[in-house]
Amino acid sequence: MSKIAFDRMSFLVVDDNSHMRRLVRSLLHGFGSRQVDEAEDGAAGLAAVETYSPDVLITDWPLPTFQCPELVQLTSNP
Numbered sequence: 001m002s003k004i005a006f007d008r009m010s011f012l013v014v015d016d017n018s019h020m021r022r023l024v025r026s027l028l029h030g031f032g033s034r035q036v037d038e039a040e041d042g043a044a045g046l047a048a049v050e051t052y053s054p055d056v057l058i059t060d061w062p063l064p065t066f067q068c069p070e071l072v073q074l075t076s077n078p
């Protein structure tokens with residue numbers, strides 16, 4: 001089984017709940033991740049994707065501004 005190199009991956013956590021963002025950030029740091037960025041809503045998440053180009057996007061389903069499926073669709077289109 002391959003080991004996941006969390007230290008080589010960048011993450012973006014999008015959630016309107018600051019406590020949940022902090023919890024996910026702590027878990028990712030515990031796994032060895034060094035690059036974890038955060039956004040509090042769909043619009044900020046979209047801007048953060050454009051700014052940071054994360055390897056992994058972790059998002060809550062219901063978000064202020066627009067929902068998770070819309071965010072993922074907007075970030076996957078060039």
